[in-house]
Amino acid sequence: MIATRLRQVSLLVFAMLLSFIAFFQMFERTAGAFPVKFAGMLVLAGVLFLVLWGLLLKFQPYASQSILPCVLLLTAIGTMMIARIDDANGTDVAFRQLIWLCVALVLTMLLIVFLRDYRVLRRFSYVSMVIGLVLLLSPMIPGIGKDIGGARIWIGFGSHTFQPGEFTKLFLAFFFAAYLFDHRDQLAVGGRKVLGMRLPRIKDTGPIIVVWLASMGVLVIQQDLGTALMFFAMFVSMLYVATGRKSWVVIGFLAFAVGCVTAAKLFAHVEYRVQAWLHPLDPAVYNQYPGGSSQLVKGMFGMSSGGLMGTGLGQGHPALTPLANSDFIYSSLGEELGLTGLLAILVLYLVIIASGLITAMRIKDGFGKLLAAGLVFTMAFQVFTVVGGITLVIPLTGLTLPYMAAGGSSLIANFVLAGLLIVISNAANKPEPDTLSDTFQYEALVALGERGRERGQHGQDRQRSTEGKGEAA
Template identity: 50%
Template sequence: MDFVHRRRRGAELFLLLLALVVGIGAYAAVGLGVEGTIPADIAAYGGWLTALVVAAHIAVRLTAPYADPVLLPLVAALNGLGLAVIHRLDLAYEAKGRDNHDFAQQQLIWMTLGVVLFIGTLFFLRDHRTLQRFTYTSGLAAVVLLLLPFLPFLGREINGANIWISFAGFSFQPGEVAKVLLVIAFAGYLVLHRDALALAGTRVLFVDLPRGRDLGPILAMFAIAMMVLVFQNDLGSSLLFFCLFLAMLYVATERPGWLVVGGLLFAGGATAAYFAVGNVRNRFNFWLDPMAYYDQSPGSGQLVESMFGMAWGGLIGRGFGNGMPDRVPYAESDFILSAIGEELGLTAVMAVIVCYGLIVERALRIALISRDGFGKLLAVGLGSIFALQVFVVIGGVTGLIPLTGLTTPFLSYGGSSLVANWVVVALLLRISEQARRPVPRLEEPEPDSETTQVVRVL
């Protein structure tokens, strides 16, 4: 009996309907909880959100019919929930007389741009292996993007971090695009050189350490990470870039020795940064004893208010409108998870973490079934972006690790991150489509064909 390859687009559509229920339902719940009535613009908001999700689904159906059916619904649910929570914070800011309280509207615009780029990526990139031709070009472009904030009249410093560029009234964080280009560059490089990097070196305590002449790539990546940390004062991006490369290097070579070398470099760099970079030292001290620095400047008030809010929310939360998530500075971006924990409780936080876990699981599944080495490493790298970013963000908000300043993918307010992450999902879907598409079968010759007749004569 022939095996039937199912496209599962119907399952994706059903899951997208559930995701829309989450997004639009949360938006309506915000209006009921804060103002006592369903928002007047619920039809326009719900219609626009539905149009974006349906457009993305149609693009997948037309260009990647065998792609993973779970990724897009997960992303749509997280993005819809994030929009509702940001709208809740907008209402709180408006009640307190703050001028800037249109973050949800701006985030919806950024989501629209992200979906447009998502569709464009699927339409114009029909084979992910094409990206392997641009291995070194992607690496060079990533470094150039990381250097843009240092240019005069273009770079912009916000909250002590020099990671933004401003042009024509718009602000953009080029590091969000650089992380995608770095994954492409890492995957292309490791596919070509993983045999050399996997050669045995010196054995120390049952661990094969790499040869000295093979340490160049990891030392170069360590130098880039330290450049980002020292000159841009951005601990989160520095940690993300280095751990991303280390994870891909380990997957490509399957040698624990690289983890040992990377761990030693990270420990040495973190120690040096603690004594040399004031921002790193402050965040480490806040993590050890946040209450001791609450009233200082810079202080740990953001972390303390977040922890109190989540503790007040408890298991099921206070409900939309019954908490005070706006007490946390930048709750719409860095600390949006604390707003969810306060008003929706630990249950919602765990549900969000499960959604992120499923995204990472699907990415690793795509890597396992991918038929080419470049696709495997590219899927691992893209999945690692989500895994590392969510870990350092949630770990920082909950006090597990020092704060890093990264945004929560698809939930937090931030156009740069949202647009880049939609492109990442498009790349994962493209890789999965190539992996899940059935291999064409060679047709057997007809019994009375000319070839068969020649064989019979012989």
């Protein structure tokens, strides 16, 4: 047991060491010295990570130990690149990101300590739905909703902005997991068989129609293709996990594709994204305003200049791309870390996603299985949409890369997501009672009781025999 704990903490310490080396190298090349204010915040964040690990050992002793080091590395690499871009732009976003990181760590600690049993979330399924919908629609409230970058997905208070959609995905995951767990039998019943797939019955398609309409509403009203795709994909993937029917997946994505094509024809902001995706190097599209492809092309050229091994930390020009520390942080990292660094980042995400999928497969509770699958699929789709948009696999979506992009709301929400996966993994990995030894003990007690009854019966027979002989005499 001690060897296992040492191996686990060594992963965390190794991740911290790599993070320190990255910050040290970057600051030495850009500023010539390690800033004192960053040193203090980094030490505080490192201490909080160690405290979080200690709380995991005490309150969630069987939880997966591979998630936390990967989250640490991703957060450190992202914050380091944000600080690098701050040096070029004269901004101070990275220091605020470290403050949000400390807040996220404290909230994750509270989650680890007080959420002993994740199944309590099932009691608040409809409350979670209401909270999720309120957060989703809150940017449309006049006075607090903010339109940034052509998408109305922010709410603002003074100079501070907040992206409620990041927390909406958590509350909707709670609701979907509880709803699908309660209605999985009805949804699993199929109707006619078409092209080798058993289609669902018409009366069971109500939930997917409602979610499709809600997703299209977000796409149309808030001009946010990424959030619509993320919510709809999360629900369809959880629906497939609950029922095991491929027909739900096919119908879901066909419906979403029809909605996207219709929106691209009817609404200008969607058409701009599609044109920038299809013809990024066309001069007319490049210089078009609004909705041109200049930002996308600059990010592509930044990644291409990095080559296989990158220009080196502090030696590239990532700040030339607009929104280089948020929407396009992946291209900024590609310039200075190269293709090798980008693949390493994707491997870190893959480890987290694989840990979540293993948890979903191991846990026997249906609600926990659906919740773990929904959370991990949400992260996977978010990473895919961001990386796919920057690399021209799909149109740009405007989502942020989990743990790496600048933004407090995204950082806190994704740390809570990781904390939930850790709590569920603790229940999944908890060893079952030794049922075999319990069976042996039960059988021994039964045998002992039978022997006692046999001895008592034998004594009664002897007594009757003696009494019979006495009467005969």
